[in-house]
Amino acid sequence: MNATRIIAKDILGKSIAVMDGDGRKLSEEMTRVYHQFGAVVVSFKGISHITTAFLNAALGKFILQAGSPEEAQERASHVEFTDLANSSMETQIKRVKKLALDTELRSMHNSVLLQETCA
Structure with missing residues (x-):
């Protein structure tokens, strides 16, 4: 599996x-690369600030597009984030990933994400 780097x-x-909306753009590119190469590395070089809304639409949507919890785990294990400006970004990414993978919270998170990304 060859990971391809996306520069956010x-x-x-x-x-x-x-x-x-920016998160949806990134999610679409992550999905395209994932389908083509089986893994994706997202570089945040030059990005000074991220929000949870952005991450829900980018990472949350990317993971939740999987049909089953097993597929979601597979997607999550084949995406990597690099060049984070600070530890807060890493914490936010971990939180969104955890919510997207939590089977009890998955359906609630999915419906919230769908509301956010369809608005």
């Missing part, structure tokens, strides 16, 4: 990642 700043065209 190139996808977003800016140095902050705060809007859910």
